[in-house]
Amino acid sequence: MSSQDYDCIVIGAGVQGSFTAYNLAKNNKNTLLLEQFVLPHSRGSSHGQTRIIRKAYDEDYYTHMMEECYQLWTQLEKEANVKLYRRTGLLVMGPEKGDYQVFKSTLERNKVPIVILPREEFSQHIPHVNLSQGNAALVDTTAGVLYADRTLKTVQGQFQKLGGMIKDGQKVIDITPGSVVTVTTVSGMYRAKHLVITAGPWANTLLSHTGLQLPLQVIKINVCYWREKVPGSYNIQHRFPCFIQLESEEAKHHIYGLPSNEYPGLMKLCYHTGPETDPDERDRQTDRGDIDILQRYITRCFPGLVPIPAVVESCMYTVTPDNHFVLDHHPTHSNIVIGAGFSGHGFKFGPIIGKLLCELSQGEVPSYDLSPFRIRRFQAHSKSAL
Ligand SMILES: Cc1cc2nc3c(=O)[nH]c(=O)nc-3n(C[C@H](O)[C@H](O)[C@H](O)COP(=O)(O)OP(=O)(O)OC[C@H]3O[C@@H](n4cnc5c(N)ncnc54)[C@H](O)[C@@H]3O)c2cc1C
Ligand SMILES: O=C(O)[C@@H]1CCCCN1
Numbered sequence: 001m002s003s004q005d006y007d008c009i010v011i012g013a014g015v016q017g018s019f020t021a022y023n024l025a026k027n028n029k030n031t032l033l034l035e036q037f038v039l040p041h042s043r044g045s046s047h048g049q050t051r052i053i054r055k056a057y058d059e060d061y062y063t064h065m066m067e068e069c070y071q072l073w074t075q076l077e078k079e080a081n082v083k084l085y086r087r088t089g090l091l092v093m094g095p096e097k098g099d100y101q102v103f104k105s106t107l108e109r110n111k112v113p114i115v116i117l118p119r120e121e122f123s124q125h126i127p128h129v130n131l132s133q134g135n136a137a138l139v140d141t142t143a144g145v146l147y148a149d150r151t152l153k154t155v156q157g158q159f160q161k162l163g164g165m166i167k168d169g170q171k172v173i174d175i176t177p178g179s180v181v182t183v184t185t186v187s188g189m190y191r192a193k194h195l196v197i198t199a200g201p202w203a204n205t206l207l208s209h210t211g212l213q214l215p216l217q218v219i220k221i222n223v224c225y226w227r228e229k230v231p232g233s234y235n236i237q238h239r240f241p242c243f244i245q246l247e248s249e250e251a252k253h254h255i256y257g258l259p260s261n262e263y264p265g266l267m268k269l270c271y272h273t274g275p276e277t278d279p280d281e282r283d284r285q286t287d288r289g290d291i292d293i294l295q296r297y298i299t300r301c302f303p304g305l306v307p308i309p310a311v312v313e314s315c316m317y318t319v320t321p322d323n324h325f326v327l328d329h330h331p332t333h334s335n336i337v338i339g340a341g342f343s344g345h346g347f348k349f350g351p352i353i354g355k356l357l358c359e360l361s362q363g364e365v366p367s368y369d370l371s372p373f374r375i376r377r378f379q380a381h382s383k384s385a386l
Contacts, residue, residue: 005180005190005191005192006030006031006032006165006190006191006192007024007029007030007031007192007193007194008024008029008030008031008032008192008193008194008195008196008361009031009032009033009034009181009183009190009192009194009195009196010024010031010032010033010034010195010196010198011034011172011183011195011196011197011198011199011206012034012035012044012197012198012199012200012202013033013034013035013039013152013156013166013168014044014045014046014152014198014200015045015046015148015151015152015155015346015347015350015353016046016198016200016339016342016346016350016353016354016357017033017035017196017198017199017339018033018152018155018156018159018350018354019155019350019351019353019354019355020196020198020339020353020354020357020358020361021033021156021159021164021166021354022155022156022158022159022162022164022354023354023355023357023358024164024196024358024361024362025159025162025163025164026162027358027362029358029362030163031159031164031165032164032165032166032167032190032192033156033159033164033165033166033167034167034168034170034172034183034185034190035166035167035168035169035170036169036170036171036172036202037168037169038168038169039152039156039166039168040149040152040153042313043279043282044200044201044279044316045200045201045315045316045317045318045342045346046148046152046200046347047148047149047152047315048148048149048223048313048315049147049148049149049261049262049263050145050146050147050148050258050261050262050268051145051146051148051347051348052090052143052144052145052146052242052244052256052258052348053066053070053073053085053143053144053145053146053347053348054066054090054140054142054143054242054348055067055070055107055110055112055140055142055143056090056092056103056106056107056112056114056140056143056244057103057106058099058102058103058106059106059372060106060109060110061368061369061372062349063106063107063110063112064110064368065349065352065368066348066349068352068367069348069349069351069352070142072351072352072355073085073146073351075351076154076155076158076351079158080154080157080158082150082154083147083150084146084147084150084151084154085144085145085146085147086144086145086147086236087142087143087144088143088144088145088236088239088240088241088242088258088259089139089140089141089142089143089144089239089241089242090139090140090143090144090241090242090243090244091117091126091129091137091138091139091241091242091243091244092104092137092138092139092140092243092244092246093131093132093135093136093137093243093244093245093246094135094136094244094245094246094247094248095132095134095135095136095246095248096134096135096136098246098247098248099246099247100135100136100138100246103138103246104116104136104138107138107140112140112142113141113142114138114139114140114141115138115139115141116136116137116138117137117138117139119131119136119137122137125139126240126241127233128233128234128302128303128304129243129301129302130300130301130302130303131301132245132248132300132301135248139241143241143242144242145236145242145258145259145261146347146348148347151347151350155350155354167185167188170185170186170187170188171185171186172184172185172206173185173186174209175195175206175209175210175336176209177210177330177332177333177335177336178333179193179335180192180193181193181194181195181333181335181336183195193335194335194336194337194361194362195335195336195337195361196336196337196338196339196357196361197336197337197338197339197340198338198339198340198357199340200279200316200318200340200342201218201279201316201318202279203216203318203326203338203340203341204216205279207338210330210332210333210336211332212330212331212332214320214326214338214340214341214375214378215320215321215378216318216319216320216340216341217276217318217319218276218277218278218279218316218317218318218319219273219274219275219276219277219316219317219318219319219344220274220275220276220277220282220285220287220314220315220316221270221271221273221274221290221314221315221316221317221344222270222271222274222288222290222291222309222312222313222314223268223270223312223313223314223315224268224269224270224291224294224309224311224312225263225266225267225268225269225309225310225311225312225313226266226267226269226298226302226305226306226307226308226309226310227265227266227305227306227308227310228260228265228266228267228304228305228306229304229305229306230304231264231265232260232265233304234257234259234260234267234302234304234305235259235260235261236259236260236261240259240260241259242256242257242258242259243256243257244256245297245301250293250296250297251271251293251297252273253271253272253273254271254272255269255270255271255272255293255294255297256269256270256272257269257270257302263311266310266311267302267305269294269298269302269305270290270294271290271291271293271294272344273290273317274287274290274317275287275289277316279316282314282316283314291309291312294309295307295308317342317343317344318340318341318342318343319341319343319344320341320343320378321378322377323343323344323345324341324343324372324373325339325340325341325342325343325346325349325353325373326338326339326340326341326373326375327339327353327356327357327360327366327370327373328360328370328373328374328375329360331375331376335361337357337360337361338375339353339357352367352368355367356368356370
C-alpha cells in the first residue's frame with residue numbers, strides 16, 4: 001500500500017469537490033482529489049446535462065453570492081475556452097400572496113433586472129403555458145442554463161492542468177483525524193495537513209469516521225423529460241425560459257423546468273422533492289408519487305407537452321432541515337472542512353463554494369458571512385451528534 005503526503009485531500013469529485021480542488025491548486029496547494037467511482041459517473045448529485053442558474057432567491061445572501069459567482073463562471077469559460085452557461089431567463093410563478101412576493105422583493109432590493117408579467121400579457125410573452133388561478137409571474141432575466149457534465153469535465157481538467165492529482169475508483173474507507181490526516185481508500189493510504197469532505201449523499205457515511213453526524217436527508221429525484229406535442233414549442237432556441245412554479249395548495253414543493261435543449265423535442269420538468277433513499281440503493285427506490293403530481297400539473301399548465309414522461313433519469317438531493325448548505329470546519333478537528341447538504345440548489349454556486357471551502361481549509365477569513373451555513377445551527381436537532 002502506497003502512502004503519499006499532500007497539502008490537502010478533497011474527498012468527492014462532484015461539482016463542489018472539483019471546484020474546491022481547482023481553487024486549492026490555483027493557490028499552489030499540492031492537492032489530491034479522491035473519487036469512489038470511475039469518472040465521469042452518474043451515481044451522485046452533479047451528473048446530467050443541465051442545471052438552472054439564477055439570482056432569484058428568497059434570501060439576500062444567496063443573491064449576493066450569485067453576483068460574484070456569475071463572474072467566476074464567465075472567468076472559467078474564458079480560461080478553458082468552453083461554453084458552460086446559456087442565458088434563458090427564469091420564469092417565477094406562484095400564488096400572489098406567498099413566497100412569490102419574497103422572491104420579488106429580494107430581486108428588487110438587489111437591483112436584479114426583472115420583468116413583471118401581468119396576467120393579461122402573460123400568454124403573449126410565454127406561449128403554451130397557463131398561469132394558475134391566483135398566481136403572479138415575473139422573469140429573472142439574468143438566469144439560464146448551466147451545462148453540468150461539461151462543467152465537471154472542465155473543472156477537473158483545469159485542476160489537472162494546474163498540477164492537481166485525481167484518483168478515481170478509490171473509495172475512501174477510513175479517515176484518521178490528527179494534525180496530519182490519514183485517508184485510507186480501497187487501494188491506497190494518503191496523508192495531508194488539511195482535508196475537505198464534499199461527499200454529497202455520502203457525507204454522513206464519511207463523517208462517521210470523524211465522530212460527527214449531521215441532520216441530512218438523502219432524497220431520490222426522478223428527473224423527467226416530457227415530449228413536446230409540436231416540436232420546438234418549449235425550445236431554448238425559441239427563447240423559452242427555465243421556470244419555477246412555487247409551492248401551492250396542489251403541490252407542496254416547487255415544480256421546475258428547463259427548456260427543451262439537450263434531448264431534442266423533450267423538456268425537463270421535475271418535482272423538487274422525492275422519497276428518502278440510501279445512496280447505495282438509489283435504484284431500488286421506485287416511488288413515483290412525484291410523477292403523478294407532475295402529470296396533473298402538465299395537463300393543466302403545460303398543454304403542449306404529452307403528460308407521460310418520455311425519459312426518467314435519477315439524481316439525489318442531500319437536504320438539511322432548513323435547506324441551507326453546510327460550509328464549516330469540523331467542530332472537533334479544525335483541519336477538516338465540510339461542504340455538504342446542498343439541498344437541491346448547490347450547482348450554480350460551485351465556483352463560490354470552491355473558493356469558500358478553499359479559504360476555510362487554508363485558515364483564511366471567508367469572503368462571505370458563513371453564519372447561515374454553520375454546523376452549530378443544528379445543535380437543537382436530535383440527529384446531530386454535537
Ligand atoms: C435532479 C437535480 C436537479 C438539480 N437542479 C439544480 C439546479 O437547477 N440548480 C442548482 O444550482 N442545483 C441543482 N441541483 C443541485 C446540485 O446538483 C447539487 O447541489 C450538487 O450537484 C451537489 O454536489 P456535491 O459535490 O455536493 O455532491 P455529488 O455530486 O454527489 O458529489 C459527491 C461525490 O463524492 C463522492 N464520494 C462519496 N463518498 C465517497 C467515498 N467514500 N470515497 C470517495 N468518493 C466519495 C461521490 O461518488 C460523488 O462523486 C440539482 C440536483 C438534482 C439531483
Ligand atoms: O437550484 C435551482 O435553481 C433549482 C430550482 C428548482 C429546484 C431544483 N433546483
